[in-house]
Amino acid sequence: MAQELQTDYWKKDIINPEGPKEYNILNVGPTHPATHGVFQNVMLMDGEFIVSTEQTIGYIHRAFEKIAERRPFYQITPLTDRLNYCSAPLNNMGWHMTVEKLLGIETPKRVDYLRIIVMELARIADHLICNTVIGVDSGALTGFTYLFQDREFIYEIYEEICGSRLTTNMGRIGGFERNFSDKAWDKIHHFLKTYPKKLKEFESLLSRNRIFMDRTINVGPFSADRALAYGFTGPNLRACGVDYDVRVMDPYCSYDEFDFIVPIGQNGDTYDRFMVRQEEMWQSMSIIKQAIAKLEKLDDKETYFANDPRFVLPPKEKVYNNMEALIWHFKIVMGETEIPVGEVYHSIEAANGELGFYLVSDGGRTPSRLHFRRPCFIYYQAYPEMVTGNMLSDAVLTMSSMNVIAGELDA
């Protein structure tokens, strides 16, 4: 719809057909309800249509890469929380796996499965926000207010596992700080039981809704070639028709044992991005169920951290009652353990795409260089190309469907 209007409109200036075209400059952001985060777009407008746009980012830059050069590995986990704060556990686990790769720690199967449960819950929470917000920006607030309760359920599960909700700081290098409690399991099962029904209901509200389809189909389309050139990853790349998923291409954390589909779209437009995320939520549900089944098959019900006393914190009971354990706890937390010299790149499939950690260690207590590959930062630079020639209201939808998270964008 938008495309036809645009070609008609560009032929002549309606107000003044003879004279030169008149353009307006519009500031969208830095704080604007339609941007869902702190970033600015200075748009050159021809009436309702966007002629060009220039982005300004960095409003919440917090210098994480610099701070990380003065932090022992444990103290970097809270920094990763604040990258994509909609799915903090994914970032935490990604960072822990990076360190494990450097240190050569092998995690037991049970830890892998527990991690997968948490990571897929985080993916659902992230996609849930993104998809309901696409609904909000196209005028359907119902789904957002309705599904937010389920995000709340996921946050309650985090709370049972690690004690916090948004910036979780979950897990440890080598596993978790404690085993999942019975209450956590109850909540996970409750979520698995109730969520499919509500997700189905949400899907039926939007996916075949005439208004929603008119507002999203062919809005902000992007070709697979351009998407690859621009370094798209995650649902945004898959919506363009490229089936790249780090979980399949470069399996980590025993993902190769799981059976799931990588959904892809065709046109790379807002509707495809919505549908890909929607299907990924269903796949995540299936992965969680498979992980629970695998956990039940394991004889071992107690292991929740890798058996590597050099880097894994001793249990709290021992720390309080045993001198050696206390010393080790102190040494690990303060980063006084032997750390090998080397460099690793580890990437995980975060909710927005390939989240990579490039860690360079010179043997000191802190990384000598840590670089985050933030998927948002890389794909947001294609935004002007996606919205030029579109209407402003479509640009808002395009941005929310790309799921640009300010924390990840600005690091």
Added chain:
Amino acid sequence: MYKPGSDRDQLVISLLTGQFGNNIEQNEISTDMPVIKVKKSAIYDVLLFLHDNAELQYNFLTTLCGMHYPEDSQLGVVYHLHSFVNNHRIRIKTAVNLDNPVLPTATTIWPAANWMERETYDFFGIIFKGHPNLKRILNVDEMVDFPMRKEFPLEDQTREDKDDSMFGR
């Protein structure tokens, strides 16, 4: 788990050394992917070759980041490339002297390099020749320093020369 020396690793290295000879040195043993050091004069040709060669097809620039090596008074750039066709990753490293940190841009090969190079310029002061819009991206425009260089240390939390007497410690 990555094992060094697979067929594809060796293919990449032999093709590169065959094409560029002395400009390539592979002297690092890495635990996750082959690491190739390239002289700065050849970096653009190497990247273009890796992108265009029909056997290699490194079509995806995963990430690009700056480095600072104060002991050699050098700055560096590390490129992580990924070939989706062969599902193979490599790491390309290059270094320039601090007094003249100029490198050719990779934006003509991968448009994704645009913001990554701006970020590298912003934090390390590496100038990418041919970049369409090389200005600061995350820091304010008025800034004069390049904050990720090692001459700007953050305060060490374990410093011993701090005077704690005011805090009763």
